[in-house]
Amino acid sequence: MKPRFQAEQGAGPWWIVSFLLHAAAFAALVFFFSKDALAPRSAERSSALSAASPEKIRQVAGDIRERETESLRTSVNELLRRKEEMDSIQKDAFERLDEFQKMNPGEAEKRLAEAQARALKAEEESARKLAENNPAAAREKQELAGLAQKDALRELEQLPKPENAEALAAQKEAVKLQQVANAARDVALQVSMEAERNAARLAEIEKQISEALEAEKTARAASEAVTAQEATLRDKEIPAAEKSAAEAAQAIVSAPDEAAKSAAKNRDIESGQKVAWLRKTLEERQRSISRAGQDLTAAGERVRQLNADSQAVRSAAGKSDAKILKAAMEKSASAQAAALDSQQLAAGKASSIRTATAAPHPAPAKSEIDSAGAIPEIYETARRAEAALTATYQDTRAAELAALQHLPIREARALTQTTRPVRPDLDKDALAGPVNDSAGLQKQEAQILVARKEIGGMLALANDIISQSRPASGDGGTKVSSSSLKERSSHEQEMESAALANEGTRARDLTSLMSKSGNSPGGNPGAAGPQAHPSPVPRAATAMPPRLPDREFKAVPGRRLTSGPAQVEKGRNADWMFLDSWYLIGPWPNENRRNLNTKFPPESIINLDATYLTESGKKLSWQFFQSGSEQIVPPRLGEYQIGYAYTELWAEAECDRWISIGSDDQSKIWVNGELVWKSSDILKGWNPREGLRKIHLSKGNNRILLRLENGWRGCGFSIIVKVGE
Numbered sequence: 001m002k003p004r005f006q007a008e009q010g011a012g013p014w015w016i017v018s019f020l021l022h023a024a025a026f027a028a029l030v031f032f033f034s035k036d037a038l039a040p041r042s043a044e045r046s047s048a049l050s051a052a053s054p055e056k057i058r059q060v061a062g063d064i065r066e067r068e069t070e071s072l073r074t075s076v077n078e079l080l081r082r083k084e085e086m087d088s089i090q091k092d093a094f095e096r097l098d099e100f101q102k103m104n105p106g107e108a109e110k111r112l113a114e115a116q117a118r119a120l121k122a123e124e125e126s127a128r129k130l131a132e133n134n135p136a137a138a139r140e141k142q143e144l145a146g147l148a149q150k151d152a153l154r155e156l157e158q159l160p161k162p163e164n165a166e167a168l169a170a171q172k173e174a175v176k177l178q179q180v181a182n183a184a185r186d187v188a189l190q191v192s193m194e195a196e197r198n199a200a201r202l203a204e205i206e207k208q209i210s211e212a213l214e215a216e217k218t219a220r221a222a223s224e225a226v227t228a229q230e231a232t233l234r235d236k237e238i239p240a241a242e243k244s245a246a247e248a249a250q251a252i253v254s255a256p257d258e259a260a261k262s263a264a265k266n267r268d269i270e271s272g273q274k275v276a277w278l279r280k281t282l283e284e285r286q287r288s289i290s291r292a293g294q295d296l297t298a299a300g301e302r303v304r305q306l307n308a309d310s311q312a313v314r315s316a317a318g319k320s321d322a323k324i325l326k327a328a329m330e331k332s333a334s335a336q337a338a339a340l341d342s343q344q345l346a347a348g349k350a351s352s353i354r355t356a357t358a359a360p361h362p363a364p365a366k367s368e369i370d371s372a373g374a375i376p377e378i379y380e381t382a383r384r385a386e387a388a389l390t391a392t393y394q395d396t397r398a399a400e401l402a403a404l405q406h407l408p409i410r411e412a413r414a415l416t417q418t419t420r421p422v423r424p425d426l427d428k429d430a431l432a433g434p435v436n437d438s439a440g441l442q443k444q445e446a447q448i449l450v451a452r453k454e455i456g457g458m459l460a461l462a463n464d465i466i467s468q469s470r471p472a473s474g475d476g477g478t479k480v481s482s483s484s485l486k487e488r489s490s491h492e493q494e495m496e497s498a499a500l501a502n503e504g505t506r507a508r509d510l511t512s513l514m515s516k517s518g519n520s521p522g523g524n525p526g527a528a529g530p531q532a533h534p535s536p537v538p539r540a541a542t543a544m545p546p547r548l549p550d551r552e553f554k555a556v557p558g559r560r561l562t563s564g565p566a567q568v569e570k571g572r573n574a575d576w577m578f579l580d581s582w583y584l585i586g587p588w589p590n591e592n593r594r595n596l597n598t599k600f601p602p603e604s605i606i607n608l609d610a611t612y613l614t615e616s617g618k619k620l621s622w623q624f625f626q627s628g629s630e631q632i633v634p635p636r637l638g639e640y641q642i643g644y645a646y647t648e649l650w651a652e653a654e655c656d657r658w659i660s661i662g663s664d665d666q667s668k669i670w671v672n673g674e675l676v677w678k679s680s681d682i683l684k685g686w687n688p689r690e691g692l693r694k695i696h697l698s699k700g701n702n703r704i705l706l707r708l709e710n711g712w713r714g715c716g717f718s719i720i721v722k723v724g725e
Contacts, residue, residue, distance in 0.1 A: 054436040054437065057435060057436060057437060057438065057440075057441055058434065058435055058436060060441065061435035061440070061441050061444055062435075064444070064445070064448070065374075065375065065431070065444070065448075068375065068448050068451075068452070069374060069375050069378065071452075072375060072378050072379070072382075072451060072452065072455055073378055075382075075455050075456065075459055076378050076381055076382045076385070076455060078459060079382055079385050079386070079389075079455070079458055079459050079462055080381075080385055082389065082459070082462035082463065082465075082466055083385050083388055083389045083392070083462070085466055086389050086392045086393060086396070086462075086465065086466060086469065087392055089392075089396055089466070089469045089470060090392045090393075090395055090396045090399070093395075093396045093399040093400060093469075094399050096399075096403065097399045097400075097402055097403050097409070100403045115148065115151045115152040115154075115155045116152050116343075116346065116347040117347075118148040118151065118152075119145065119148035119149045119151070119152045119174070119343050119346075119347070120340075120343055120344065120347055121148075122141060122144045122145035122147075122148045122149075123145050123149075123174075123178075123336070123339060123340040123343050124340065125141045125144075125145075126141040126142045126144075126145045126181070126336055127333070127336050127337060127340055128141075129141050129142075131333065142178070142181060142182050142185055142336070143182070145178055145339075146175070146178050146179070146182060149171070149174055149175045149178055149339075149343065150175065152171055152343075152346065153168075153171045153172065153175055154408075154411070155408075156168045156171050156346075166349045167346050167349035170342050170343075170345040170346035170349055171342075171343075171346040173342040173346075174339050174342035174343040174345075174346055177335050177336075177338045177339035177342055178335075178336075178339040180331075180335040180339075181332045181333075181335035181336040181339055182332075184328050184329075184331040184332035184335060185328070185329075185332040187324070187328040187331075188328035188329045188332060191324050191328060198313055201313050202310060202313050202314065205306055205309050205310045205313065206310065208306050209303060209306045209307065209310065212299060212302040212303045212306055213303055215299045215302070216296065216299035216300055216302075216303055219292060219295040219296040219298075219299045220296055222292045222295070223289065223292035223293060223295075223296050226285055226288040226289050226292050227289055227292075229285050230282065230285040230286055230288075230289055233278060233281060233282045233285060234282060237278055238275065238278045238279060238282060241271060241274045241275045241278050242275055244267075244271045244274075245268065245271035245272050245274075245275055247271075248264055248265075248267040248268035248270075248271045249268050251264035251267065251268075252264040252265055252268060374431065374432060375426070375431045375432075375447075375448065375451055376426055376428045376431055376432060378451075378455075379426050379451050379454070379455065382454075382455045382458050383423055383458075385458070386421075386423070386458045386461070386462070389462055389465065390465070393465045393469060393604070394413075394416055394417070394604075395413070396469050397416045397469075397599075397604055398412040398413040398415075398416045399412070401415065401416055401599070403489065404488065404489045404492055405489075405492075414598075415597055415598050415599055416598075416599050416604075417598060417599060417600050417601055417604075421457070421461065421607065421609075421610040421611055421612065422611040422612065422613055422619060423454050423458075424450060424454065426447050426450060426451060427443065427447050430443040430444050430446070430447045431444060431447050431448070457609065461605075461607055461610070464605055464607065465605060468604070468605055491513075492675070494513055495510070495513055495514075495674055495675050495676075496675055496678065498510055498513055499668075499669075499675045499676050499677050499678045499693070500678050500680075501677070501678065501679045501680050501690065501691050506545075506689075506690075506691055506692055507545035507658075507691075507692035507693075507694075508692070508693055508694070509693075509694040510674075510676055510693055510694060510695055510696075511656045511694055511695065511696045513674075514671075514674050514676075514695065514696040515696060545658060545692045545694070546658050546692075546722050548660065548689055548692075549573060549576070553573060553576050553578070553630060553660070553688060553720055554571060554572050554573045554576075555572070555573055555576035555577055555578040555630055555720050556568055556569065556572045556573070556574060556576070556577050556578070557577070557578060557580035557627075557628070558577045558578075558579075558580060559579055559580070559581055559647060559648065559649055559650060560649075560650045560652075561577075561649065561650065561651045561652060561655065561657070561697070561721070561723065562652045563652055563653070574723065575722065575723055575724060576660075576720050576721065576722060576723060577720070577721045577723050578627075578630040578718060578719065578720045578721075579647055579649065579704070579719045579720075579721065580626055580627050580628070581624075581625075581626045581627075581647060582624075582625050582626075582627075582632060582645045582646065582647045583608055583622040583623065583624055583625070583645065583646045583647070584622070584623050584625045584634050584635075584636070584643060584644070584645050585602060585612075585620055585621065585622045585623070585643060585644050585646075586620065586634065586636060586637055586641060586642060586643025586644060586708075587620075587636060587637050587638060587641030587642060587643050587710075588600050588614060588620075588641065588642045588643070589614065589615060589616070589640075589641060589642075590640045590641055590642045590709060591640055592640070593640065593681075593709075593711075595642060596666070596681065596709065600642065600644070602644040602646070602705065602707075603644075603705070603707070606646055606703070606705065608622045608646070609622075610622070622646070623636075625645075630688055630718045630720060631662075631686055631688070631716040631717070631718050632645065632716055632717050632718060633714065633715070633716040634708065634710075634715065634716075637708065637710045637715050638710065639710060639711070639712050639713065640710065640711060640712070641709075641710050642707065642708070642709050642710075643707075643708050643710075644705065644706065644707055644708070645705075645706040645708065645717070646703070646704070646705050646706075647704050648701040648702065648703055648704065649697065649701070649702045649704055649721070650700065650701050650702070651697040651698065651699055651700065651702060652699070653699050654696075654697065654698055654699045655696075655697050656694055656695070656696050656697070657694070657695060657697055657721055657722055657723075658692055658693070658694045658695075658721075658722040659676075659692070659693055659694075659695060659719055659720065659721050659722070660688055660689060660691075660692055660718075660719075660720040660722075661677050661679075661688075661690055661691045661692070661693065661717075661718070661719055661720075662686050662687045662688040662689065662690040662691075662717065662718045663679055663686065663690065663708060663715075663716070663717040663718075664684060664685050664686035664710075664714065664715050664716050664717070665679075665682075665683045665684055665708075665709050665710060665711040665715060666679050666680070666681055666682075666683075666708075666709040666711075667679045667706060667707060667708050667709070667717055668706070668707040669704065669705070669706050669707075669719070670704070670705045670706075671695050671697075671702060671703070671704055672698065672702055672703055673703075676693050676695050677691060677693055679691070683711035683712065686715075686716045686717070686718070688718050688720060704719070706719070
C-alpha cells in the first residue's frame with residue numbers, strides 16, 4: 001500500500017449498503033465454517049473446506065455469487081447514474097461555451113486577424129534580414145515566420161470551408177513558400193558556417209605554422225651550438241689534454257728522484273682521466289648533434305605539412321563556396337518575397353471572413369450498457385461505463401478550456417487528455433464455471449475481490465470527476481452564467497501572466513490575486529483543494545521578497561508549517577524548508593516538444609491509485625519519492641519527456657508565504673488549483689533561485705501539483721518555502 005499524506009476519505013454512503021449486502025452474502029459461510037467467505041485463509045477454515053462435500057461447496061459458492069452479483073449490480077447502477085449526470089454536465093458545458101461565444105462574436109475573426117498580423121510582421125522582418133545577406137540573423141526571423149504562418153493556417157482551418165477557401169489556399173501557399181525559403185536559407189547557413197569553420201581552421205594552422213617555425217629556429221640554434229661544442233672538444237680540448245698526458249709520461253722517465261717521479265705519475269693519471277672524460281663528452285656531443293639534426297628535420301617537415309594543410313583548406317574554401325552561398329541566399333530571398341506576397345493575399349482574403357464560431361455539440365457517448373447479467377457481464381458493463389464517462393469528462397474539459405483560453409474546440413480537444421485508468425480482466429471461468437472443491441471456491445473468491453475493488457475504484461473516480469466537473473455558481477446553484485465564465489477566464493489570464501517567469505521581475509506577490517478567486521473545482525488542475533476565500537491575512541501593497549542565502553539554502557526537509565519550535569539538524573537553515581516528499585508519475589512523450597502545451601491526466605484529476613496507458617501502451621502509475629536534498633530528480637524521466645509531481649503542504653493556520661522555485665527544464669506549479677509559476681520555455685539548468693512567488697495557503701493541507709518537462713540530459717526541480725513571514 002502506498003504511503004499517504006493524509007487519511008483517505010470515503011467514496012460515499014454506498015459503501016454502507018455494500019457492507020450490509022456483503023454481510024448477508026457471507027451468512028451461509030459463517031454458518032458452515034465460522035469464517036467470512038472472503039476473509040484471509042486460516043488453517044482451520046482450509047481444513048473445514050477440505051472436509052466439505054462438493055454439494056455443500058457448490059451451495060456456498062452459489063450463495064456467494066448470487067449475493068455478490070446483487071451487491072455489484074447496485075454499485076454499477078450507481079456508476080451508470082454518475083455517467084448520466086456527467087452527460088448532463090457535458091451538455092451544460094457546451095451550452096455555456098455557445099453562450100460565451102455569442103457574447104464574443106468576433107473572437108474567431110480576432111484570433112485570425114492577430115495570427116495574420118503576426119505572420120505578416122515575421123515575413124517582413126525575415127525579408128529585411130535576408131536583404132542584409134546574413135543567413136544567421138535571418139534564421140530566427142524565418143523560423144518565427146513559419147510558426148506564425150502555421151498558427152494562421154490553423155485558425156483558418158477551424159472555419160467553414162466555403163467561406164475560407166481562397167484565404168486557406170493562399171495561406172497554404174505561403175506556408176509552402178516559407179518552407180522553400182527556410183530550406184534555401186539552411187543551405188546558405190551551412191555554407192556560411194562551413195566558411196567560418198574554414199577561416200577558424202586557417203587561423204589555427206597559421207598559429208601552428210608560427211609555432212613550428214619558432215621550433216625550427218630553436219632546433220637549428222641548438223644544432224649549431226652543439227656542433228660548435230663538438231668542434232672545440234675535438235680540435236682543441238682533447239689534443240691539449242693528450243699533449244699534457246704525453247708530457248706527464250715523459251716526466252716520469254726523466255724524473256731525478258722518487259719524489260719527482262711520484263709527482264709526475266700523479267699528473268699522468270690526472271691527464272689520462274681528463275682525456276677519457278673529454279672523449280666521453282665528445283661522444284655525447286656527437287649524439288646530441290644527431291638528435292638536434294633529427295629535431296631540425298622534424299620541425300622542417302612540420303612546417304611543410306602545415307603549409308600543405310593551409311593550401312588544402314584555402315583550395316576547399318575557394319570561389320565555389322561563394323557562388324553556392326550567393327545562389328542559396330538569392331533563392332531564399334526570392335522564396336521569402338513570394339511567401340510575403342502569398343501571406344498578404346491570405347491576410348486580405350481572411351479579413352473579409354465573417355462566420356459563426358459556435359462549437360459543435362458532441363452527442364453523449366453511446367455505450368449501450370446494461371447492468372444485468374452475471375458478475376463478468378456486470379464488470380464489463382462497469383468498464384464500458386467508466387470509458388464513456390471519462391470520454392465525456394475529456395470533452396467537458398475541452399469545452400471549458402476553449403472558453404477560458406479562447407481556443408477552437410478542436411484545438412482544445414487536442415490539448416486535453418484524461419486517459420481512464422487501466423482495469424484488469426476477470427477470469428470468467430472462475431466466476432461462471434462449476435465450483436466443486438475448495439480450490440475452485442478460492443479462485444472464485446479472489447476474482448470477486450478483484451471485481452469489488454475495481455468497481456469501487458471506478459465509482460470513487462466517477463464521484464471525483466463529477467465533483468471536479470460540476471461548476472459552482474457562487475450562489476449555491478450549479479449553473480454558471482457566461483459573464484461568470486468570462487470573469488473566470490479573465491482571472492486565469494491574470495494568474496498566468498503573473499505566474500510567468502520574467503528575468504526582470506524574479507519575485508512576485510500573488511496573494512491578492514489568489515484571494516480574488518472562488519477557486520471553483522472545475523477549473524483546478526489535478527484536484528479542487530481547499531476553497532479560497534477573501535483572506536483575513538493583512539497584505540502590504542508591495543511585498544518585499546525575503547533575502548536569499550548567499551550560497552546554499554541548506555534548507556530543512558519537510559512539509560509542515562507550524563508556529564512551534566522545530567528540531568533542526570546541525571548545519572541546516574531553519575528559515576527555509578524544502579518539500580521533500582512527493583508522488584511522481586511519468587513519463588509522457590514529448591518528442592520535438594510537441595506536447596509542451598498538452599494537458600495530461602494529472603492536470604484534470606489526481607488519483608494516486610490510478611494506472612494510465614501512454615500512446616505507446618506503457619503503463620504509468622504514481623510512485624512515492626523522498627529526497628534528502630533540495631533538488632528533486634525524477635528517476636524515470638528521460639530526454640524530451642514530461643512528468644508530474646504531487647505533494648501536500650500542511651499549514652497550522654491560514655497564511656501567506658514566499659516560495660523559491662527552480663527547475664530543469666520547463667515547469668508549471670499549481671497551488672490549490674491556482675497556477676502560481678510557469679517557467680520560460682527555454683532549456684536550462686536547475687537553479688533553486690530561479691523565481692520567487694508569494695502564495696496564499698489555507699489552513700490544513702494545501703495541494704501542490706508540479707509539471708516538469710525534461711529537454712536533454714538530466715532534469716530536476718525544487719520548491720523551498722520561507723518558514724516565517
